[in-house]
Amino acid sequence: MSPEQAVLLEAWVDALIPSDQDAGARDAGVVQYIDRQLARKYKRQQPAYREALAAINLLAEGQFAQITLEERTEFLTAMEKGEAPKTLFPDGGKAIFEMVLAHTMQGFYGSPRHGGNKDYASWKMIGVPPLPVRGRQQYEVKS
């Protein structure tokens, strides 16, 4: 992913899991998770991501990374319902929305070893202890 694409995707996943008193997808390295998996398990989805990021930026007149959370949420809600312009998304945005949503949840709530859930952000939020080294041995997690 190019730096520009990463910025766009960051703005996207931030609307799916926003930051509040606890870290959101942006802080928890979800983009890093997706980037890593696009080179591995999700290799075949590379073109889909490329097209989707270009399309959503067109939709926001080139400003998707700059507009407010509310505005981004509005665009994504339209895609979820399949109501985004068919000129940009053949199915109104549904399929790609679902894919990014699934990958975002994986990156945020899954094991940190895959590049997401940085510093156990989501596990801290819900109050489960981090991975033990082995058995029940814990080590200090610095945040």
Next chain:
Amino acid sequence: MSALPRVKAVIIGAGAGGPIVAKELTQAGWPVVLLERGQWYTANDCRKDDLRNQRNSTLGHPFGPDDDGNPRVVVTANGQQRLVEPSGPGYSNNAACVGGGTLSYGAMAWRFHPNDFQMKTVYGAQVPRAVEGSTLADWPITYDELEPFYEKAEWELGVSGDVSTDPFHGPRNKPLPMPPLPPTREHLILEKGAKALGLHPFHIPMLRNSVPYNGRPACMRCRWCVGFACEVDAKCGTQNTVLPTALNTGLLELRLQCMVKEILVDEHGKATGVAYFDRQGQLWEQPAEHVIVSGSAIESARLLLNSKSRLFPQGLGNRYDWVGRNLQGHTYTGAFGLFDQDTYDDVGPGAGIAICDYNHGNPDLAGGAMLANEFIRLPYQFVSGLRAPGVPRWGAAHKEFVRRFYRRSIAVQGPTQEMPFFESRVTVDPQVRDKLGIPVARLSGNKHPHTIEIGDAMTAKAEAWLKASGAIQTWPKKAGQGTSGGQHQAGTCRMGNDPRTSVVDRWCRLHEVENVHVVDGSVHVTNGGFNPVLTIMANAYRVAGHLVGGAK
């Protein structure tokens, strides 16, 4: 194809059944070869990865089969065909490794209820809907015949739990060898609710050490249990119990990464052995006096159907077109509940309390289900599986829901008794082949309508249980349509007395080939309202004992 030295028996598959047969035969002095398509994993392969395990294979699964080159064809209800890889949806995967599913299972160790062996007799007249369009039948054996072998499995592999407060189980000669694990917070909450309803809660029997047993330690109550290899080896699978015992006899040769292509027969219709590919893809012939098929319901059916010859043009044991029929797993239904107090205490394995009040005796229903709390939920499992109606799937409100209720939610569910269905089946695909060139399994057909009815009735029972336990909100988990297979896959080589309506006889021998046995979930006539693994194990002991007693 090079032929190897002949052995007394060749066993295909080192899952729940194969290693038990291997142990019994080698202890009786038989030289045996056990062929396993996968590898041998150990406690060190636990890896605690929430996205890559046998329960949640989002990023693939560690214990096989490999996603590359092992597809299946899945036919949906509207006739659409999909090519599915092993970690994909609808594949009905069982781990392909030494121990099979028993390496990474949740390890519930249920005995079927006596009625589960006589479903037609018990329900045929009172619930005609269950028989209509189904192949509901009695097993040719009874609970009482299997009872001593249930006990043998419980003691040799190791089961902990306490069923003394469950009045609904069949007679037992001996208690379980290990006490239950101490109850979790969730367990205590549900116990109170069940008792308030006049139900009979008890500690689920589990193939898991609660105290040191057989030289392995007790469970450490961690979060990574179902779907994982146990990091302290406290879970009892065939790979760390009966298989080492069998290897210690010196009579067992275990060959890994060997995939059987077909069972070979001579001109008299007797099996002569098997043809298999080794890890380099070289084809070998392993001659044997007896062939035991233990590949699990889908792969065993696939192997028999792929074993075509002049005498068996439709595949082995398939003269009456019954191989691969009646594929059934378990439709899991139940309910979710939210609470205003913490229910979560981060103590595994999570599942611990069950009720069997609804397995049988439900008016106008042919069976029911055991209901239990769910295994401990990893954060991603919670997010992908549990969301109250009306809660959005993303955004600030979804995040708030997870934050608030991850530690305050309980799922209760159970494996619904299924009505076997002739059209729910495994065939071999006419075109698609795996990486070795063997035609792949093709799954088609859906669930019998009465199965859905039973499942729906169970959701109401589960909701009532959660409400009585103090849930502030509950909602049902309904049954999906589609082929039922999954890890509890069964039924494809039905046991029966009549060769025209079953594949194997009461001793699990093919009706039409005297030296081929099937020993796995395939032979189950019906699959109970319980996880089936202990029944597979008990039956393996029963059949192997008969084999060494009856064929010296």
